[in-house]
Amino acid sequence: MAAADWGGKADHLAGERATAQFDVDGMKVAWAGSRHAVEVADRMACLVASDPVFRKDTRTMLSRKELFKDTLKKAAHAWKRTVELHLTEEEANLLRLYIDQPGYVDLHWVMFVPAIKGQGTEEQQKKWLTMAYKFQIIGTYAQTELGHGSNVQGLETTATFDPSTDEFIMHSPTLTSSKWWPGGLGKTSTHAVVYARLITEGKDYGIHGFIMQLRSLDDHSPLPGITIGDIGGKFGSGAYNSMDNGVMRLDHVRIPRDQMLMRLAQVTREGKYVHSDVPKQLLYGTMVYVRQTIVADASRALSRAVCIAVRYGAIRKQFGSKAGGPETQVLNYKTQQSRLFPFLASAYAFRFVGQWLKWLYTDVTQKLESKDFSTLPEAHACTAGLKSVTTSATADAIEECQKLCGGHGYLNSSGLPELFAVNLPACTYEGDNVVLLLQVARFLMKTVSQVASGKQPVGTTAYMGNIQHLMQCKSVVNTVEDWLNPAAIKEVFEARALRMAVNCAQNISKAPSQEEGFSELSPDLVEAAVAHVQLIIVTKFIEKLQEDILGHGVKEQLQKLCGIYALHLIHKHLGDFLSTGCVTARQGSLANERLGKLYAQVRPNAVALVDAFDYTDHYLGSALGRYDGDVYSALYKEAWKDPLNETVVPDGYQEHLRPLLKQQLKLSRL
Ligand SMILES: CCCCCCC/C=C/C(=O)SCCNC(=O)CCNC(=O)[C@H](O)C(C)(C)COP(=O)(O)OP(=O)(O)OC[C@H]1O[C@@H](n2cnc3c(N)ncnc32)[C@H](O)[C@@H]1OP(=O)(O)O
Numbered sequence: 020m021a022a023a024d025w026g027g028k029a030d031h032l033a034g035e036r037a038t039a040q041f042d043v044d045g046m047k048v049a050w051a052g053s054r055h056a057v058e059v060a061d062r063m064a065c066l067v068a069s070d071p072v073f074r075k076d077t078r079t080m081l082s083r084k085e086l087f088k089d090t091l092k093k094a095a096h097a098w099k100r101t102v103e104l105h106l107t108e109e110e111a112n113l114l115r116l117y118i119d120q121p122g123y124v125d126l127h128w129v130m131f132v133p134a135i136k137g138q139g140t141e142e143q144q145k146k147w148l149t150m151a152y153k154f155q156i157i158g159t160y161a162q163t164e165l166g167h168g169s170n171v172q173g174l175e176t177t178a179t180f181d182p183s184t185d186e187f188i189m190h191s192p193t194l195t196s197s198k199w200w201p202g203g204l205g206k207t208s209t210h211a212v213v214y215a216r217l218i219t220e221g222k223d224y225g226i227h228g229f230i231m232q233l234r235s236l237d238d239h240s241p242l243p244g245i246t247i248g249d250i251g252g253k254f255g256s257g258a259y260n261s262m263d264n265g266v267m268r269l270d271h272v273r274i275p276r277d278q279m280l281m282r283l284a285q286v287t288r289e290g291k292y293v294h295s296d297v298p299k300q301l302l303y304g305t306m307v308y309v310r311q312t313i314v315a316d317a318s319r320a321l322s323r324a325v326c327i328a329v330r331y332g333a334i335r336k337q338f339g340s341k342a343g344g345p346e347t348q349v350l351n352y353k354t355q356q357s358r359l360f361p362f363l364a365s366a367y368a369f370r371f372v373g374q375w376l377k378w379l380y381t382d383v384t385q386k387l388e389s390k391d392f393s394t395l396p397e398a399h400a401c402t403a404g405l406k407s408v409t410t411s412a413t414a415d416a417i418e419e420c421q422k423l424c425g426g427h428g429y430l431n432s433s434g435l436p437e438l439f440a441v442n443l444p445a446c447t448y449e450g451d452n453v454v455l456l457l458q459v460a461r462f463l464m465k466t467v468s469q470v471a472s473g474k475q476p477v478g479t480t481a482y483m484g485n486i487q488h489l490m491q492c493k494s495v496v497n498t499v500e501d502w503l504n505p506a507a508i509k510e511v512f513e514a515r516a517l518r519m520a521v522n523c524a525q526n527i528s529k530a531p532s533q534e535e536g537f538s539e540l541s542p543d544l545v546e547a548a549v550a551h552v553q554l555i556i557v558t559k560f561i562e563k564l565q566e567d568i569l570g571h572g573v574k575e576q577l578q579k580l581c582g583i584y585a586l587h588l589i590h591k592h593l594g595d596f597l598s599t600g601c602v603t604a605r606q607g608s609l610a611n612e613r614l615g616k617l618y619a620q621v622r623p624n625a626v627a628l629v630d631a632f633d634y635t636d637h638y639l640g641s642a643l644g645r646y647d648g649d650v651y652s653a654l655y656k657e658a659w660k661d662p663l664n665e666t667v668v669p670d671g672y673q674e675h676l677r678p679l680l681k682q683q684l685k686l687s688r689l
């Protein structure tokens with residue numbers, strides 16, 4: 020499909036494509052999840068790429084106001100096309116994805132609608148979702164405040180029930196209680212799910228969700244008692260500045276009682292607070308849902324950066340042989356491969372674990388519907404941990420891809436600065452990554468203590484049940500080839516994760532209290548959580564390889580990538596593996612030797628492996644990552660689009676440059 024987008028010009032990467040040892044179409048299916056997924060994605064990507072309204076090549080040159088207006092235009096046009104073409108939900112989601120511009124619609128579909136679905140009663144869902152699905156109202160998710168983001172229980176906004184009028188009075192009692200950050204709140208949303216402390220009969224019942232109308236549906240002005248605006252410019256040009264993240268103060272705003280989301284708890288007409296029979300953690304359910312989608316976003320962002328760096332690395336040449344032979348493609352440098360190929364492998368690893376996480380989330384949701392809440396803690400730990408590990412690795416990798424592309428990677432036209440700036444906040448939003456890893460650690464400590472009391476763990480912690488073996492086993496690896504064995508790899512990851520968790524639990528037990536121990540040990544706990552999450556990613560990659568994978572050579576390439584993903588982690592975290600006694604120094608160096616061999620095997624397939632991501636040039640948005648590899652013409656052409664080049668002599672010459680030059684000239688003549 021990218022080939023169609025490229026339009027049949029000279030293919031500077033044809034030589035690279037000719038060396039591929041696998042069926043790229045088969046790999047596209049493995050990446051996308053099914054033939055159907057490839058087909059729908061292709062159709063939606065082409066729809067976006069061929070529509071001039073969705074152009075984004077000059078986006079980084081727009082002022083904030085122009086960019087915001089452009090976002091409104093694109094969102095409205097996307098909705099028009101969705102209706103005209105009767106797009107399915109799957110197609111409409113992909114359309115939004117390929118438009119590739121953060122905006123209020125993300126919050127509407129990804130948080131507002133799911134919050135009502137998860138926390139609203141059937142009646143509430145019927146009322147609000149009917150309007151939301153037709154875009155008669157635009158919603159956001161207003162949880163974070165100026166003073167508190169991570170500590171949700173510390174939020175200060177109040178919702179005080181007034182039985183005399185059957186209303187809640189929504190109020191921001193302090194400056195720090197101002198809502199701060201919600202996307203779309205600044206200038207666009209007409210409604211929000213607002214999180215506030217519920218107070219009734221003089222008692223504070225903690226945080227609950229409420230639906231509030233914020234702006235008039237006639238002229239968009241804020242409703243009485245509501246002060247609302249944008250919180251200001253954010254990191255990078257273009258990037259997340261298309262989103263109107265907002266601030267909001269509430270001054271005793273009244274809403275009807277039935278706008279409290281009442282699936283988890285209710286307030287009666289008389290003001291009595293009544294619990295439902297569902298766990299109160301379901302209040303956090305929307306975050307679990309979104310964290311799961313963020314893992315898929317991370318693999319996509321990482322694959323885009325890798326696609327740019329691999330294609331450019333095959334085009335870019337520096338230095339030649341001493342005998343005056345041809346210059347070397349930078350991708351052939353071993354240092355380049357050892358920096359870049361682990362990211363290529365990580366993109367595939369994150370993609371597959373994201374597909375598994377989506378399955379896990381669906382499974383948990385079905386169980387919740389039949390009032391089985393047993394898998395909720397694991398779903399929370401998996402979504403929190405995977406969101407954290409994948410987004411941190413992705414942000415670091417995009418930054419490194421910029422360096423891998425040298426100077427040109429620093430240009431906006433490489434696409435990398437914007438990709439970095441858009442994805443960096445994923446390490447913070449939907450839960451700061453360290454805060455989330457501490458949640459995983461808490462879950463691990465509980466599991467260790469359950470194992471100690473004889474309970475058999477299940478799901479992603481089932482390996483902990485094998486404690487007798489894993490605490491004392493020695494890796495059987497004796498040759499470089501032994502590191503090709505998935506069972507050998509899995510065993511050392513399991514042993515490392517378990518031993519790190521058990522070490523933490525033992526050290527916590529020596530502290531005066533559990534709480535003090537947890538706090539003192541928190542840096543180690545974060546590392547133990549990372550080890551557990553990396554084990555999940557490695558395991559899911561290995562399990563993927565046990566599925567039927569069609570297409571010549573596809574499985575073989577994935578086996579190599581799986582090896583690279585696991586072995587690069589052993590190399591990177593060798594300190595963990597050595598200090599917990601899971602591998603010896605010799606086994607560590609054999610792993611590194613194996614890694615070098617895998618890089619050499621992946622090299623002829625590298626361009627085809629990024630082609631399999633199936634991205635159009637429009638979506639990639641990079642002069643360096645073009646499908647046809649015509650990098651230099653593209654860079655040259657892009658430069659002339661810069662507003663500075665609109666005039667030959669720059670604005671400011673007459674006031675500042677000419678007098679300076681004239682004065683210096685005069686002085687030199689004295
Ligand atoms: C296209 C994509 C667009 C994306 C756009 C994204 C825009 C961004 C939106 C946002 O950022 S919205 C705001 C997101 N905010 C956060 O993520 C806040 C992070 N903080 C928290 O999640 C929680 O406050 C906390 C850190 C988990 C702490 O909560 P609390 O103080 O209640 O804590 P604990 O005592 O630690 O936990 C109690 C109990 O609850 C369990 N638990 C916590 N979270 C969940 C959950 N999500 N699901 C299920 N269970 C949860 C926790 O494990 C504890 O269980 P027990 O140990 O007591 O059994």
Ligand SMILES: Cc1cc2nc3c(=O)[nH]c(=O)nc-3n(C[C@H](O)[C@H](O)[C@H](O)COP(=O)(O)OP(=O)(O)OC[C@H]3O[C@@H](n4cnc5c(N)ncnc54)[C@H](O)[C@@H]3O)c2cc1C
Nearest residue numbers: 160161162163167168169200201202444447448449450453
């Ligand atoms: C681009 C963007 C979009 C957002 N969109 C929305 C939105 O639509 N709706 C919404 O409600 N919110 C939104 N947010 C807010 C976001 O959810 C919060 O910023 C996030 O949850 C982190 O909270 P915080 O900013 O309070 O960070 P803080 O908690 O203040 O973090 C500061 C530092 O303290 C550390 N820290 C905090 N607590 C602990 C602890 N217990 N132990 C150890 N270290 C700790 C963190 O690791 C971090 O390094 C958005 C944020 C961003 C950046």
